[in-house]
Amino acid sequence: MLHFDDILTAHRHYTDLLPETPAFSYPTLDAACGGAATVVVKHENTQPTGAFKIRGGISYFAAQAEKGTLSPRGVVTASTGNHAQSIAWSAARHGVDALIVVPESTPETKVAAIGAWGARVIRHGATMSDSLAHARDDHPDRTFISPDHPDIIAGHGGIYLELLRRHPDLEVIYVPVGSGTGACGALTVRDALAPGCRIVGVQSAQAPAAHRAWSTGEPATVTPATRAAGLATGSSFRDTQEIMRGLDDFILVDDSGIDEARALLATTAHTLAEGAGAAALAGLLADQRAGKLVSRRCAVPVTGGNADPDELASLVR
Numbered sequence: 001m002l003h004f005d006d007i008l009t010a011h012r013h014y015t016d017l018l019p020e021t022p023a024f025s026y027p028t029l030d031a032a033c034g035g036a037a038t039v040v041v042k043h044e045n046t047q048p049t050g051a052f053k054i055r056g057g058i059s060y061f062a063a064q065a066e067k068g069t070l071s072p073r074g075v076v077t078a079s080t081g082n083h084a085q086s087i088a089w090s091a092a093r094h095g096v097d098a099l100i101v102v103p104e105s106t107p108e109t110k111v112a113a114i115g116a117w118g119a120r121v122i123r124h125g126a127t128m129s130d131s132l133a134h135a136r137d138d139h140p141d142r143t144f145i146s147p148d149h150p151d152i153i154a155g156h157g158g159i160y161l162e163l164l165r166r167h168p169d170l171e172v173i174y175v176p177v178g179s180g181t182g183a184c185g186a187l188t189v190r191d192a193l194a195p196g197c198r199i200v201g202v203q204s205a206q207a208p209a210a211h212r213a214w215s216t217g218e219p220a221t222v223t224p225a226t227r228a229a230g231l232a233t234g235s236s237f238r239d240t241q242e243i244m245r246g247l248d249d250f251i252l253v254d255d256s257g258i259d260e261a262r263a264l265l266a267t268t269a270h271t272l273a274e275g276a277g278a279a280a281l282a283g284l285l286a287d288q289r290a291g292k293l294v295s296r297r298c299a300v301p302v303t304g305g306n307a308d309p310d311e312l313a314s315l316v317r
Contacts, residue, residue: 045305057086059155088119157185180240202283228275
């Protein structure tokens with residue numbers, strides 16, 4: 001189980017490396033969201049790797065270095081991009097060889113970005129679940145890093161530690177969900193610092209594994225069809241599901257809604273977001289249209305800005 005002290009420890013691991021990311025509100029965005037609420041945008045797209053997951057990579061390697069358990073043989077993990085860049089960046093900093101497995105459909109731009117941090121990339125499998133299985137089972141000479149490792153989840157919680165320290169009066173935070181590590185961090189920080197703040201999970205309706213497991217209480221596997229690569233998780237994760245029981249709500253949004261949110265962030269908040277990075281705003285917009293947005297102080301983390309060429313082209317269209 002994740003504890004608030006774990007997040008505090010993880011946050012200390014990277015405060016000298018990563019400055020606190022900005023958290024601003026924009027009047028034109030507030031107006032586009034109905035004008036009844038102030039929307040705070042947490043800009044994780046400004047991280048060195050372009051996404052919040054760098055926090056988890058630093059936390060993982062720092063914790064393993066303290067324990068003396070970093071493997072000299074190297075590490076292996078699987079990711080569609082942002083977790084991969086996080087592990088590649090952190091492994092290079094510790095002088096550890098990193099191998100990253102990506103689905104065969106991963107855009108070349110994302111593969112190049114991972115390789116630029118010094119990792120070796122191989123393509124395997126049609127889905128993220130296939131890539132994870134290959135990384136875990138077929139490279140016994142390396143330490144497998146699960147995307148939901150406790151040290152990684154603790155690192156991801158730093159977003160919400162910074163957000164609620166800076167904006168303690170927030171009434172609701174919308175959190176994008178793929179595997180659910182970010183939501184776990186949000187819930188743990190909320191419980192410690194702002195128990196009255198609602199946490200709402202948001203997932204693509206085209207890749208609803210975590211939502212289905214949360215709704216039914218049973219593990220779920222789906223074939224992702226979403227264009228948002230950071231949300232294209234095919235299976236639920238047991239450990240994150242246990243913590244996500246604490247979500248106040250969990251909603252699904254169509255990819256078209258995510259595209260609309262990306263365009264809105266670009267035009268009102270001067271922000272380039274990838275699909276997963278815009279999902280939180282898409283959830284807020286869905287609630288506003290359904291008459292469920294009753295909070296006056298809301299927050300949406302832009303968890304990543306690594307838009308691929310198709311996403312950039314769709315903004316122009």
